[in-house]
Amino acid sequence: MELDSIPTNEADGPTPRAGAGSVAPGRPLEDLGHAELCAWLDARGLPAYRADQIRLWLFRKHATAFDGMTDVPRELRQALGREFVVGSLVVQQQSHSTDGTVKYLFRLRDGAVVETVYIPEPDRVTLCVSTQAGCGLGCTFCATARMGLKRNLTQAEIVDQVLEAQRGCPEDTRISNLVFMGMGEPLANYEATRGALEVITDARSGMGISPRKITVSTVGLLPQMRRLMEETRVNLAISLHSVREELRSELMPVNRKYSVEQLLECCRSLPVPRRKRITFEYLLLGGVNDGATDAAELAARLRGIRCKVNLIPFNPHEGSGYRRPPDHVIERFGESLRARRIQAHVRRPRGDDIQAACGQLYHAATVGPGDGPVRPAVNAGSPAGGGFSADPVGG
């Protein structure tokens, strides 16, 4: 299907913002960190405080053009306009779930598409963002894996998912929590993810979302995981899914590079603040990793790590070769962990009627005839996350 033929599903909910349809050429200003913007101003003999003014327009007041930045001098606005643009993606489609979840399909400048999931709850609004178009890590349960890796997203493309979704919110609604669990492996695109986190968490002139409300999920790329914990204060979630080396390698090929043994050893030495816990995501696949022995082994291997476990019942999708375990098996697994003093919660899927639930993010328009799953495609891990009930994560 040609991208341009994908309908904008206005009947599903709010009409996409004006401007949807094309991305202006030029470098998005959202790509610049605070220091880089200050340096740009300095090179023109302009004071650094202008950087805060410009960023506040961009990230707090959600300006979509330089013209509207009324307290910025006209000459400066014109200079910005000659070198930069605002915006790096457009809303291609929105799908609304009966449970209030909204799945955005964003189109990037080069035609690549990514999905972002908006999950409203009574006490918070969570956005699940993507960091890559597709993913190259080939987890066998994951729909996104079927796309392969198209490319890394830029800092601006990550930040703009949040800005666009915020612009679509009702006036009194603010996105409060972020989970980096959409398409892609955030830590395989470390610099852009790190840069986006800086903009998103900057309380002075960025978006001002607290790092305590942000969770970055990874399959366990150990060097980057350590960097993330040293350089940021966000919460860490790790897709585990099995503590048996052979089974985990089957589910997640990355395990052949960073084994369960190495991963858990690394977790024991990570600089996790005292009041925080590492979250382990455990996808429950019927008949694969949901047995009593699996639970006992999991609890034994996690002993001594300050952590909690999120149990995610598999979300079936077309073409998947795995199944969701029956409810009593899911409950029994959780109880078994809790009986062994491991904090465990079962995640309630959100948006599964619009394929926005955990692990269902996949866009057919980006998959060529030769593309396909590495194995009997199934999906649902924690990256490639999509919607789930936004239990308190991390700390």
Ligand code: SF4
């Ligand atoms: S689960 Fe995450 S890391 Fe694995 S293939 Fe899917 S998007 Fe990539």
